[in-house]
Each structure stands twice: as C-alpha cells, then as structure tokens.
Amino acid sequence: MITLENVTKTYSDGTEAVKGVSFEIKDGNLCVLLGPSGCGKTTTMKMINRLIPITEGNIYIDSKDTKTMDENELRRDIGYAIQEIGLFPHMTVKDNIATVPTLKNWDKEKKEKRAEELLTLMGMDPDEFLEKYPTELSGGQKQRVGVARSLGADPPIMLMDEPFGAIDPITRDRLQDEFINIQEEIQKTIVFVTHDINEAIKMGDKVALMKDGELIQYSTPAELLAAAKNKFVRDFVGSDRTLKSLRLMKVEDAMKKSPRVVRKDDDLSEVASIMEEEDLTYLIVVEDGRKLKGWINRQDIESESGVVEDVMSESTGAAELGTSLAEGLTIMLERDVANLPVVDEYGTLQGIVTFNDLQSLIGETYTERGGKHPEVTQ
Amino acid sequence: MRRRIVLVTLLGVFIGITIWITQMDTLRYMHPKTYGDLARQTWNHIKMVGIAELLAIGVGVPLGVLVTRPGLKKFATPVIGTANVGQTIPSLAVVAIMAPILGYRFESAIIALFVYSLLPVLRNSFTGINDIDPAIIESAKGMGMSRLQIALKIELPLALPIIMAGIRTSTVICVGTATLAVLIGGEGLGKIILAGLYTQIPLLILQGAAPTAALAVILDTLLGGFESWMTPRGLKKS
Amino acid sequence: MEVWNYINGHWLTIGNWTLDHLWLIFVSNSIAVLIGVSLGIFIAGKGREEIADTVLYLAGIMMTIPSLALFGLLMPALSAMNLPAIGFLPAVIALILYGQLPILRNTYTAIREVDPAMIEAGRGMGMTPRQILVKIKLPLAVPVIMAGLRNAVVINIGIATIAVFIGARGLGVPIFRGLRTSRMDMIITGAIFVSMLALIADGLLAIAENKLTPEGLKR
Numbered sequence: 114m115i116t117l118e119n120v121t122k123t124y125s126d127g128t129e130a131v132k133g134v135s136f137e138i139k140d141g142n143l144c145v146l147l148g149p150s151g152c153g154k155t156t157t158m159k160m161i162n163r164l165i166p167i168t169e170g171n172i173y174i175d176s177k178d179t180k181t182m183d184e185n186e187l188r189r190d191i192g193y194a195i196q197e198i199g200l201f202p203h204m205t206v207k208d209n210i211a212t213v214p215t216l217k218n219w220d221k222e223k224k225e226k227r228a229e230e231l232l233t234l235m236g237m238d239p240d241e242f243l244e245k246y247p248t249e250l251s252g253g254q255k256q257r258v259g260v261a262r263s264l265g266a267d268p269p270i271m272l273m274d275e276p277f278g279a280i281d282p283i284t285r286d287r288l289q290d291e292f293i294n295i296q297e298e299i300q301k302t303i304v305f306v307t308h309d310i311n312e313a314i315k316m317g318d319k320v321a322l323m324k325d326g327e328l329i330q331y332s333t334p335a336e337l338l339a340a341a342k343n344k345f346v347r348d349f350v351g352s353d354r355t356l357k358s359l360r361l362m363k364v365e366d367a368m369k370k371s372p373r374v375v376r377k378d379d380d381l382s383e384v385a386s387i388m389e390e391e392d393l394t395y396l397i398v399v400e401d402g403r404k405l406k407g408w409i410n411r412q413d414i415e416s417e418s419g420v421v422e423d424v425m426s427e428s429t430g431a432a433e434l435g436t437s438l439a440e441g442l443t444i445m446l447e448r449d450v451a452n453l454p455v456v457d458e459y460g461t462l463q464g465i466v467t468f469n470d471l472q473s474l475i476g477e478t479y480t481e482r483g484g485k486h487p488e489v490t491q
Numbered sequence: 492m493r494r495r496i497v498l499v500t501l502l503g504v505f506i507g508i509t510i511w512i513t514q515m516d517t518l519r520y521m522h523p524k525t526y527g528d529l530a531r532q533t534w535n536h537i538k539m540v541g542i543a544e545l546l547a548i549g550v551g552v553p554l555g556v557l558v559t560r561p562g563l564k565k566f567a568t569p570v571i572g573t574a575n576v577g578q579t580i581p582s583l584a585v586v587a588i589m590a591p592i593l594g595y596r597f598e599s600a601i602i603a604l605f606v607y608s609l610l611p612v613l614r615n616s617f618t619g620i621n622d623i624d625p626a627i628i629e630s631a632k633g634m635g636m637s638r639l640q641i642a643l644k645i646e647l648p649l650a651l652p653i654i655m656a657g658i659r660t661s662t663v664i665c666v667g668t669a670t671l672a673v674l675i676g677g678e679g680l681g682k683i684i685l686a687g688l689y690t691q692i693p694l695l696i697l698q699g700a701a702p703t704a705a706l707a708v709i710l711d712t713l714l715g716g717f718e719s720w721m722t723p724r725g726l727k728k729s
Numbered sequence: 730m731e732v733w734n735y736i737n738g739h740w741l742t743i744g745n746w747t748l749d750h751l752w753l754i755f756v757s758n759s760i761a762v763l764i765g766v767s768l769g770i771f772i773a774g775k776g777r778e779e780i781a782d783t784v785l786y787l788a789g790i791m792m793t794i795p796s797l798a799l800f801g802l803l804m805p806a807l808s809a810m811n812l813p814a815i816g817f818l819p820a821v822i823a824l825i826l827y828g829q830l831p832i833l834r835n836t837y838t839a840i841r842e843v844d845p846a847m848i849e850a851g852r853g854m855g856m857t858p859r860q861i862l863v864k865i866k867l868p869l870a871v872p873v874i875m876a877g878l879r880n881a882v883v884i885n886i887g888i889a890t891i892a893v894f895i896g897a898r899g900l901g902v903p904i905f906r907g908l909r910t911s912r913m914d915m916i917i918t919g920a921i922f923v924s925m926l927a928l929i930a931d932g933l934l935a936i937a938e939n940k941l942t943p944e945g946l947k948r
Contacts, residue, residue, distance in 0.1 A: 162853060164849075164852055164853060184855075185855040185856070185857055186855065187855070188852070188853060188854060188855030189854065189855035190855075193850065193853030193854055195846060195849060195850060195853070197844075197846030197849070197850075198846065198850070199844065199846035199847040199848075199849055199850030199851075200847075200850075201847060201850075201851075201864075201865060201945075202869070202943070202945045202946055203868045203869055203943030203944075203945050203946055204943075204945065205944075205945070212851075212854055212856075213854050213855065216854070216855060216856065216860070246944060246945030247945060248945060248946075262850075262854075263854075265854075272853070
C-alpha cells in the first residue's frame with residue numbers, strides 16, 4: 114500500500130507544484146493521476162520514488178516512511194516507465210531489461226531467464242528480440258520493452274508516466290488492452306500518470322483528478338463519471354467530445370439487436386456445443402417471453418449434464434431503453450462487466466452493448482474529428 | 492563577461508611581452524627588433540594571409556557551391572574527398588614541398604598558403620549548402636520561387652554562416668602557416684621567430700612569437716564576431 | 730629519382746625519425762586524453778556551465794595560436810622554471826595543449842548531449858550518479874571522444890613536424906634540414922613520409938572509432 118500524507122512540493126522560487134495531497138493506493142490497484150498539464154500529477158508521482166524531494170508531508174510504502182530509505186534502493190524496488198522510454202541505445206533489449214537486476218547483482222542466468230519471461234509476457238518472441246538493439250525496434254516494440262524493463266526486478270510497485278503517450282492511437286489502444294491483461298496477471302500496485310480522460314477511465318481502478326497542485330476528486334472511474342464533485346471535474350470529464358457524445362447517445366444507438374440467447378431450461382450439452390461451434394465465451398440467458406435472466410460463461414460449464422439454470426449467473430444489471438451511453442458505461446465500470454444487456458420497461462431483452470462496441474464507437478468519433486491525441490509526437 | 496576577461500588578459504600578456512622586449516637595450520649580443528621592424532613584419536604577415544585568403548575565397552566558395560549543383564554533383568565526392576585528405580597533410584609538408592617545385596620566393600609562399608587555406612573554405616561552402624534541409628528547398632519550390640530566387644534568398648543566407656566559419660578557420664590556420672612560409676621565401680613575423688631560433692636567443696623568439704599569437708587571437712575574435720553578426724537570428728542558439 | 734635514391738640509402742634513419750615522431754605523438758596524446766577526458770567530465774557536471782564556457786573558450790584560443798609562436802612562448806617560460814627549453818619536453822607540452830581542444834570539447838558535448846530521457850530512466854531505476862556516468866554517459870560518449878582523439882592526433886602529427894625547430898626529433902628533421910641546405914630529396918622524402926603517417930593514423934583511428942562504437946549506435 115502506498116500512502117500519501119499531506120504531500121507538498123514547493124520549489125525554491127516559491128511555486129507550489131503540489132499542495133497538501135493525501136490519498137492511499139491499495140495493493141494490486143492501478144491508480145491514475147489525471148489532470149491538465151501543470152496540475153502537479155507528474156510531480157506527485159516523482160515524489161513517490163523521490164526523483165523529486167518532498168517539501169512537506171510524508172509518503173509511506175507499506176507504512177514505511179520513504180524518507181528513511183536509501184533513495185537508490187527505494188527506486189530499484191519501484192518500476193519506472195516514462196513516455197520518452199529512454200531505452201539505452203548501446204545495450205541490447207536483454208541488457209536493457211536486465212538493468213535493475215544488474216544493479217541488484219543477480220546472476221547471469223537469472224537475468225536472462227527474467228528477460229525472456231518478460232518479453233514473453235509482453236507478447237514478444239524472446240528468440241527474435243533479446244539480442245536486438247533499440248534502434249531496430251518499432252515504436253510499439255520500444256514501448257513494450259520500456260514496460261518490460263520497468264518490471265525487470267519484479268518490483269511490487271510501478272510508476273508509469275504517460276507510458277503510451279508517444280505512440281499512434283491504434284498501437285496505443287492495443288498496448289492499453291495488453292497492459293490491462295498483463296496487470297490482471299501480475300497484480301502490481303501502479304501509479305499511472307495521464308492527461309487523457311479516456312485512458313484514465315479505461316485503465317484505472319481509482320482516478321485521482323488534480324488541478325493546480327490540489328487533489329480535486331479521488332474515486333473510481335464510475336464515480337468520476339456519475340458523481341462529479343464540482344464544476345471543474347464535470348468540465349474536465351466532459352471536455353472530451355467523445356464523452357460528451359456518449360452522453361448524447363442512447364444505448365439503443367450502439368446495441369446489437371436480437372443477440373444469441375439460450376433459455377434457462379436448455380440442456381447444457383447443447384449449449385456447450387453451440388458455444389464451441391460459434392466460438393462464444395458467453396451467452397445471455399432468458400426465460401419465457403425473452404425476459405432477461407442472466408448469463409452463462411463458457412468456463413462455468415464443467416459437466417455437460419443438467420440445464421442452464423444450474424450454472425448460470427444472475428443478471429447484475431441492465432440498462433433500460435433510453436439510457437444514455439455514458440450512464441451505460443458507468444454501469445459497466447461499476448459492475449466490472451464487459452457486456453451490458455438492454456431491456457425495455459418490462460424487462461424484456463432488446464439487445465446488448467459490448468465494451469468493444471463502445472470502444473469502436475469512441476474510435477469513430479475520434480476519426481471524425483481527425484486524430485485522437487494532440488500530444489502524439491511520433 | 493568571463494570570456495572577455497580571458498581575452499583581454501591574454502592579449503595584454505602578449506602585447507606586454509612584445510613591448511617589454513622591444514624596450515630592452517640588448518638581447519645577449521644583438522639589439523632587439525625595433526617597433527618599425529615589428530610593424531613592417533606584421534604588415535607583411537597580414538598581407539600574405541590576406542592575399543592567400545582572398546584567393547582561397549575566390550576559388551573555394553564558387554567551387555564548393557558549384558559541386559552542390561545537380562548537374563555537377565558527381566564531382567562532389569572527388570573534390571571534397573581531396574579537400575579532406577589535404578587537410579590531414581601537415582602544413583609544414585605542404586609549405587616545404589613548394590620549394591623544390593617553385594623555388595624559394597615570395598610567390599611560392601603565397602601559393603603554399605593559398606593551397607592550404609583553400610581546403611576549409613571549399614569544404615564549408617559545400618557542406619553549408621549541401622546540408623540544408625531538403626524540405627526547405629521543396630517548400631520554396633512549392634511556393635513558386637525560381638532557381639535563382641532559391642539560391643539567393645534561401646540557400647545563400649542559410650549557408651553563409653557556415654561558409655564564414657570556414658573562412659575563419661582557414662584564416663587562423665593561415666596565420667600559423669605563414670610563420671612557416673618564411674622558410675621558402677615568405678615575409679612576416681615568422682622571420683623574427685626563426686632568427687631567434689637560429690641564433691638561440693629565447694627573447695628574440697619571444698619578440699616574434701608574442702605578436703604572432705596576438706595577431707592570431709585578434710583575427711579569430713574579429714572574424715568570430717563577423718560570423719555571428721552574419722548568422723540570421725533564427726539560426727542562433729538561444 | 731633522387732628522392733628514391735635518398736630513401737633507399739637512408740631506410741634506417743627514416744625509420745628512426747618515424748619512430749621518434751610516433752613516440753612523441755603517443756606520449757603527448759596519451760597524456761592529452763587523460764587530461765582532456767577527465768577535465769571534460771568535470772566541466773560537464775551540473776552547475777559548472779560557466780567554468781565549462783571559460784575552459785572551452787581558453788582551449789579554443791589555444792588552438793588559434795600558431796604552433797611556432799607557442800613554442801616561442803614556451804621556451805622562455807620553461808627556462809625560467811629551470812626545465813629543458815628545447816627537445817622532447819617542450820614538444821610534448823605543446824602537443825598536449827594542442828590536443829586538448831578536440832578531446833575536451835568532444836567529451837564535454839558528448840556527455841552533455843546524452844538524451845535526458847535516458848538519464849531520467851536511469852535515475853528512476855535507482856542508478857547512482859556514478860553508475861549513470863559509467864554505464865550510460867561514458868559508453869555513449871566513447872565514439873565521440875575517439876573522434877576527438879583522431880582529430881587531435883592528426884593535428885599533432887603536423888605540429889610534431891614543426892617541433893623540430895625546437896630540437897625535437899621526428900620526420901620534421903629531413904624537411905627542416907632540406908630547407909636549410911636546399912636538399913630537395915630530403916624535403917620531399919620528409920613531406921611524403923609525414924603525410925603518409927598522418928593519413929595512415931587517420932585511417933587507423935577511424936577504424937578504431939568504428940570498432941569502439943557500441944553496436945546499437947551503428948546504423
């Protein structure tokens with residue numbers, strides 16, 4: 114757990130970059146520091162590994178005051194990935210990844226094994242890439258190696274400063290997805306700095322929204338969307354045309370009509386073979402009159418005897434026709450589900466909105482306005 | 492500010508030494524050179540450097556620019572390659588080799604200086620134009636500038652500071668090489684240094700060396716000032 | 730023809746001059762590298778921008794002083810300190826001074842121009858300032874420092890020829906003697922050999938520069 118207690122940064126010229134910020138990040142959570150440029154988010158992050166000294170207040174890692182630790186030792190136990198990546202051009206991919214293990218005097222075999230593991234985790238073939246030099250990699254590959262390097266010595270905590278900021282929107286989306294999967298596996302405590310509200314909502318377990326060095330709201334992405342604390346939050350969240358348009362659009366604009374369903378008394382063997390054949394990971398379960406009941410996941414079908422009702426999950430939430438897409442997104446984020454059934458006022462299934470559909474919709478709005486991130490430099 | 496202090500101190504020392512020695516009654520068994528001697532040799536020195544340098548500019552700049560032109564680009568590699576190799580050859584070798592070819596005379600000295608000064612001017616004139624971002628030329632074309640307009644309004648102003656830097660380097664080297672050129676019939680402050688060396692009188696050597704050093708530093712500073720004055724403001728580092 | 734006869738008759742002498750020349754270059758440039766690189770690292774340090782500017786400016790002025798004049802300035806200074814004013818020592822001192830600017834300036838710029846993102850990444854991963862210098866800055870600076878050394882060696886091979894005037898030995902000897910006695914064969918022999926020496930040294934150091942460039946920095 115990382116605890117920030119009244120953390121303040123005042124520079125010698127008197128500018129206050131961070132003013133009395135306090136919050137906690139639970140183990141295994143990804144906390145996004147979000148805000149416009151100059152809001153103090155990067156300064157806050159850099160005070161955690163003491164790249165920037167704290168003026169006042171304390172930062173604790175697992176209740177240990179970071180001020181009492183040796184700063185280099187502290188940094189070796191905290192992964193660090195930045196937008197500019199900063200791969201060392203004179204070292205191979207392997208040596209780059211093994212930077213911190215080398216600082217920690219790991220033996221050669223262990224380092225090599227670790228580099229292989231990490232490349233595999235990043236979806237890169239170790240045989241192909243271990244001995245390559247950074248100049249031989251594409252932008253996306255460099256970024257992956259940068260993240261792999263920050264995971265080098267398996268630190269429990271990671272700091273990431275706009276790690277996907279300098280790459281093209283498509284690669285960026287893919288890297289975000291990949292990283293979400295990786296994080297599910299590695300369960301690090303992550304501090305993630307971004308100015309992009311969409312990235313924050315997509316990646317964060319918690320979002321700390323900052324302005325002028327102050328922490329304005331610290332909450333889950335869903336709360337941020339649904340219950341903005343004040344006008345600044347509303348404006349910042351709504352400043353993005355995408356989110357605005359999500360607010361204007363209704364769920365029925367994005368839903369797939371008449372999705373494939375099964376009845377709650379269908380035979381499991383039959384359902385299993387349908388899923389197999391059509392390569393589906395889940396199906397919606399209805400009862401008479403297409404009333405929404407819940408869903409069934411492929412991995413829940415352990416034995417093929419019995420009926421759907423035995424293993425299905427009860428529906429945890431649905432959106433009624435007429436709900437805005439923004440609210441729909443909030444429900445999905447709150448319930449942590451990737452699919453949102455849409456029903457009419459009687460609870461009859463009308464269709465389904467998937468997270469992927471929402472994303473491609475967001476993508477379209479981006480294309481319409483010609484490019485996504487003004488900051489993209491490559 | 493610090494630079495100015497360093498510069499003024501050094502020049503003060505060089506000129507101070509010169510005056511101090513010139514005021515002496517005797518240097519071991521001979522008189523020191525008079526102010527008249529010093530002035531005459533300084534003038535000769537400047538004259539040799541000036542003539543050689545003007546010739547070098549007159550030949551080097553047009554030649555360097557010419558080999559950047561599309562039709563003549565195939566000559567760029569041999570010409571610039573020769574210039575690069577030439578700069579590796581020691582100045583004394585270039586000067587000395589003129590004696591057997593042209594004999595011991597003032598003209599030989601001038602030609603040796605000209606050949607050796609030509610190389611930096613030639614090379615910088617070529618790179619100054621050749622290294623201009625093609626996108627700049629492209630956009631000038633796109634805006635409808637003629638060949639001549641591009642050459643005069645874009646290429647020349649952008650290349651000028653670099654050409655000027657080449658002239659400065661060349662001049663400084665030339666001042667040094669001119670001290671050696673007296674070996675094959677040249678005139679200048681090198682004569683005093685050599686007289687001191689041959690007669691083994693350190694103070695006489697110093698009487699020639701100190702003003703030579705001052706001359707080199709002054710010319711370098713003047714041309715440096717000129718170079719930065721010629722650099723368009725947009726190209727200067729902040 | 731005369732030249733060929735001269736060379737043919739004086740192989741041993743020419744060989745000795747060449748060795749003397751090389752020895753002078755080797756001694757002075759080794760010392761110049763030690764001083765230049767350490768001084769370059771020092772002035773590239775944080776908060777030393779003003780010192781750096783002054784030192785580099787001074788080294789720049791050094792370079793403009795004609796070598797013959799510098800020898801002339803060194804001689805009385807050395808004899809005032811009761812050191813030998815002619816021969817090997819003043820030559821070595823002059824060559825060290827002339828070798829400074831290229832080595833010093835290249836070391837300084839190479840270290841200053843390392844991409845700040847790399848330094849940031851290194852610091853963030855817990856490298857000490859020393860480790861950042863040794864593991865990141867210096868390896869990246871090596872090719873640039875080598876280019877400076879190459880430049881210094883080529884300049885110094887030329888100046889070592891002139892050092893013959895103050896009693897140093899080397900390939901300047903036949904040139905100097907030839908000029909004084911109008912012996913064209915000697916002049917040409919000296920000029921050819923010293924030029925070849927400079928070209929070969931330049932070529933060999935270019936190869937060394939390439940060899941010392943970290944694999945990842947080559948295109």
